[in-house]
Structures are given as C-alpha cells and as structure tokens.
Amino acid sequence: MDETEIGVLVAVGPDGIGDGALEVAASEAMRLGVGVGLLHVAHRLVVPVPSQLEPEQALERELTRVGREVLTEAADRVRVLVEGRVPVTAEIVDGSAARTIVERGREMRLVVLEAREIGAVGRLVTRSVSTHVAAHARVPVLVVPPSWPVAVGTDLPVTVGVDEPMDAKHQVVEALELARDTGHQLVVLHAIWIAEPYQGAAFASYPRKQWVDDTRRELETALGDVTTAEDSVTCDVHWARPVEALVRATQRSSVLVLNRRPAARPLAAHLGPITRAVLHHAECPVLVVDRGR
Numbered sequence: 001m002d003e004t005e006i007g008v009l010v011a012v013g014p015d016g017i018g019d020g021a022l023e024v025a026a027s028e029a030m031r032l033g034v035g036v037g038l039l040h041v042a043h044r045l046v047v048p049v050p051s052q053l054e055p056e057q058a059l060e061r062e063l064t065r066v067g068r069e070v071l072t073e074a075a076d077r078v079r080v081l082v083e084g085r086v087p088v089t090a091e092i093v094d095g096s097a098a099r100t101i102v103e104r105g106r107e108m109r110l111v112v113l114e115a116r117e118i119g120a121v122g123r124l125v126t127r128s129v130s131t132h133v134a135a136h137a138r139v140p141v142l143v144v145p146p147s148w149p150v151a152v153g154t155d156l157p158v159t160v161g162v163d164e165p166m167d168a169k170h171q172v173v174e175a176l177e178l179a180r181d182t183g184h185q186l187v188v189l190h191a192i193w194i195a196e197p198y199q200g201a202a203f204a205s206y207p208r209k210q211w212v213d214d215t216r217r218e219l220e221t222a223l224g225d226v227t228t229a230e231d232s233v234t235c236d237v238h239w240a241r242p243v244e245a246l247v248r249a250t251q252r253s254s255v256l257v258l259n260r261r262p263a264a265r266p267l268a269a270h271l272g273p274i275t276r277a278v279l280h281h282a283e284c285p286v287l288v289v290d291r292g293r
Helices: 019-032 053-082 097-107 119-126 129-136 165-171 173-182 196-202 208-223 242-249 273-281
Strands: 006-011 035-042 088-094 110-114 141-144 158-161 186-192 233-239 255-260 286-290
Touching (some): 006 019, 019 110, 035 053, 097 129, 129 141, 165 173, 165 186, 165 208, 173 286, 242 255, 255 273
Parallel strands (some): 006 035, 035 088, 110 141, 158 186, 186 233, 255 286
C-alpha cells in the first residue's frame, strides 16, 4: 500500500471541508486505486499587515496553526473512509490557492474541491477558486456542493451534458467509464433552445417536435460508436435553455459530467459561461473533464 501513488488531490480550506467532499474523494481514490493527498494552501497575503514584526509573526503563526488543524482533522476522517485500502497524506504550503492547486494537480488523476457559496458580490471581488481550477487544470476536477449527502446519490444516474450531438462519442468518454465502474445508468443530456423572437421563422417549415426527434436520433447514432449492449444509456433531449436543463439535472444525478471546451491558446481558460454558471448553482457534484479524442 505504501507504494500506491497519490492520485486524488483534495483541497482543504481554512474552515475545513465537509463530509460529502471527503466521501466522494475517498470513493474515487479507491475506484482508481490511488492514494488521497490533502492540501491546504496558506495564502500569506490575505490581509495587509502593519509594517511591524510582531503582528506579522502572529498572523503567520495563526495561519499555520489553522492549516495544521483543518488538515489533521480532515486526514483522520479520510483514513476512516478508505479503511486502510489506500494511503492518505496531508501537506500545508504557502501561495495563491487557485494557482497552487492547479500546479499540484498536474500529476494527479483527479482534483476534488468543495464549492463555497460566497455570494455574487463576493465572486466579483475574489472570483471562485473552484471555477479557476476547473478552467485551468489539465486533469479532471470534481466540485462538490458543501451540503452534498453521498448516500442520496447512490442510486441516481451519472449525467453528462453534450453540446453537439454528432460529437457525443468524444464527450461521453469519462462519464461512460464512471457509469460502468460504479454500475450506474448513464443519462446523456442535450438541450436545444432558440430565443422566442426567432422561433416563428425557425418552426415555419421545421416543427419543434421534429427538431427534437431528429436531434435525438443523431445523438443515439453517435453513441452507438462507443456504447455496448451491456451499457444502460438514456438519451435525454430537452427543449430548454442549456443552463436551466443542466442545473435541473443536478437535482436528480449522482454526478454531472461537463466537458471543457477546446481552446486555441494553451494557457486560455477552457470553461464556457454555461459551465461556469452550472458550477455555481449545481446541487450535486460536477466533474469537469477534457473532451475525449
């Protein structure tokens, strides 16, 4: 067991981490056969400190103390969850939280974060660590709502959002593997929407029902290249705004899988506005992955 690689990186904030995120991380580590690495990033420039040595040193000591406490507490809980099947490590480092997590996650199989509800104004000022990591990481990133109860998701399907039906075989790779490993049904979700002012012209010679039916057939045809008779797969085509359809899907899924969009520039963010909105409003864990090839 000592030789098992650390493959699941879990970010632990200064106020700790909830049971849901740790249980998901432990489950994924055992599924993948890798260890869990807990990471706390102590951002030394959280607030401006008067240019006096004593208060600066006091803040440094407090940041380190808090980091050690939340890491120790989280590590104890994870070790109970993995039951000795995979190793667990804990580390506290200095730096910017989002950038450090992205960098440390490069050699991992998965990065797990707990979503934080800081409000719309707070996001404008501080941005979201989970959104930044999901956009810039080059490995799958799993963002777990703070109130997520794992027991509720055990019988719910894995849902994957697909934006181009004919490209579905490239967008369901990770979700299909997850569904097979966990024995869950896979729901492939595609939402169609045209703004109300354009619907009259669009449906004049091509009724909405035919549009939906043709899209479903395209989706089923594309999935035929990657699924087998043993896979339990449902195609769910909705006439709805994509954000609304995806957020609703998080109310009835064990996990929602979304693909990062391809970017021409290597350092560009790979999240579109729909994925960012879903991350902020999701009610189940959201797994953000690279599109398959």
